[in-house]
Amino acid sequence: MRENMVEIIREKALAHGFEMCRIARAGVSEEHRSALSDWVQNGMHGDMAWMAEKERLARRKSPESMLGGVKSVISLGMRYSPPPYALSEANAARSRGVISAYAHGDDYHELMKKRLKALARDLDELLGQHNQRVYVDTAPVLEHAFAETSGLGWQGKHSLTLNRQFGSWFLLGEIFTTADLTPDAAAGFHCGSCTACMDVCPTKAIVAPFTVDARLCISYLTIEFKGFIPRHLRPLMGNRIYGCDDCQLVCPWNNDTETPDDDILKPRGENILPQLAMLLRLDDAGFRQRFRKSPVKRTGRAAFLRNVCIAMGNSGDAGFVPQLLQTLNDEAALVRGHAAWALSRLASGSESVAAALQQAHARENDADALADMHITIEEKEEKS
Template sequence: MINARNRQALLDWIAAGHFADMAWMTETVRLERRLHPGSMLDAVESVIVLGMPYQVSDGLPRSGSPAQGMIAAYAQGDDYHDVMKKKLRAFCRSLQSHADHGTPDQRIYVDTAPVLEHALAEAGGLGWLGKHSLSIDRQYGSWFMLGEVFTTAILPVDSPVSAHCGTCTACINQCPTAAIVAPMTVDARRCISWLTIEFKGFIPEDLRPLMGLHIYGCDDCQSCCPWNDHACIADRYFLETREENILPTLASLLCLDDTGFRQRFKKSPIKRTGREAFVRNVCIAAGNTHDNQLYAPLRLLLTDDSAIVRAHAAWALVRVANHGQQTELLACLQQALALEAQPQVRGELLSAYKYRSFS
């Protein structure tokens, strides 16, 4: 089911270390399952790949508005894992009621198991693998999530879809961090989606300015894709955007404590990332705005319980402070340094101090 090209591409991607800290990608059993989906379920005969289109709000942060952050379109509404699993369960029930030869055994997966979903989508004719490594359909573009049903039912097989990227390289050129290192090869270590969602540590300093205003995921390689210019509007979206997640103001997000974060992102995929990593992302976006109005909330975060938050707040604070705040800024960095015991945060505070005292 997975063609030789996609199998080799996965092995090459792992060999090049593009999997970042996702060590589970290399575990033998999981790798075997990705390469040979038949091993996911005893007597599996067919895999049904389904696409669920999601709503995409237009627009970039507006000048003149309070500083705003950007959340990837698929994450602006309810958690797609929950929404899609519910739909797939209903789909499975209807499949079982139509089965001619006994009840098929089936399992559903939505981004939570070792499934090479884009390769399966390509094999099943749902979409070709674009150079940004996501699936593209001629009609719907790439704004859809994938889910799979593995079943013991014997079903007719669809033909694979052919690729239609041609000579276009828009996504490669547009990627802010140069994460698409070759067609269909994304280095997760540089990808803003991975950095803001999966990665929980200190974000490498050289990547922070390149992350712009992205606070959860990144749509840049999809927004510029010509196949999305004229993508069909779906009859119905199961993932509708929540108004408050379209360009949220950074100042309000910097002030979220644990309880506030859980309430603000209830039933949202963002909740899975946790407050610490999310506020870290917001600090980076805040620093990239150079907006002095974010000075006060960032200053408060210098004493946050989380070392990750304190470190990224220091990085951002020196970028939003104005010249009139220089003396106060250096004093508060010195004060933070005197109280700080965590070695990496101390390093960040020293680097922030140097950045500002020599600028």
């Protein structure tokens, strides 16, 4: 193998749109393995049952189970545009929703996989007999562990990977290879005594440095979780309707992050702080059209409009009341239940809203929505 092989691979990676490319040995440290086991044992994966599946857990811990004879992992970072607003601006835009920056444009999974596959084809030629396999974040791969041991970055206290030059606005991908490449040195830990991400987290989901309890995390709640959001967390979610970037927005390592020249995800203006009222008008076909090729589409209309209702309930804007009253008739029980909650927040003293909630409760035929509305009405009566 050529002496400067790693440098050649880095140049190829850059040509395929990966500004970060580092090499790790294909092993998972005891520290990373036990951190994963503890996280799952404590139930912090929430409803993401696949994370706790025995076989999948074992595969995460063993790169060999993903590619026989694997020797090296090429850890790759692909940047995307940071949000074009500060956290204070996003919080102040109360009649608008906040969508996570990585989801402002096209879904990254297929786009990134295409780039990884193109790079892997180059490696097939470069490395001769060796086998390569590519992974994006849906595969059982401990991507943050490889990013850390390869020196691509370090794990921040918010559990995401940070890079000294690019902050944290990037996505990780990996290429496993049977080639024995010279590993890079780890990057070291550069959070120091900072706790900005832990302090700002609205739901206190970062329960300890490097440990995020998904059950409390707004990213999980708005994207992965499909049920009725725990009532005590709803007021804390503010206007975040798809994901949450708060812990990244306050991180000092993101202070001067520039927008990449060729952001393949192509952020769409319509997804930057969109008007809540427009989003709540979307029917199923409208939702699919509005979020075509966007990661938001995978969440589904019901869960997304649930999030929109919560944001309206947190807006303090009684102008949403007429639209929310109509939404009590929505086709999705999940949306009806959260619309009732939002109404009780925005019009706590209104007798006509109280009557509308009673009627909605009387005609409700979904058990979960019924139970949620029941509590909403009881709480409203206690307040008035």
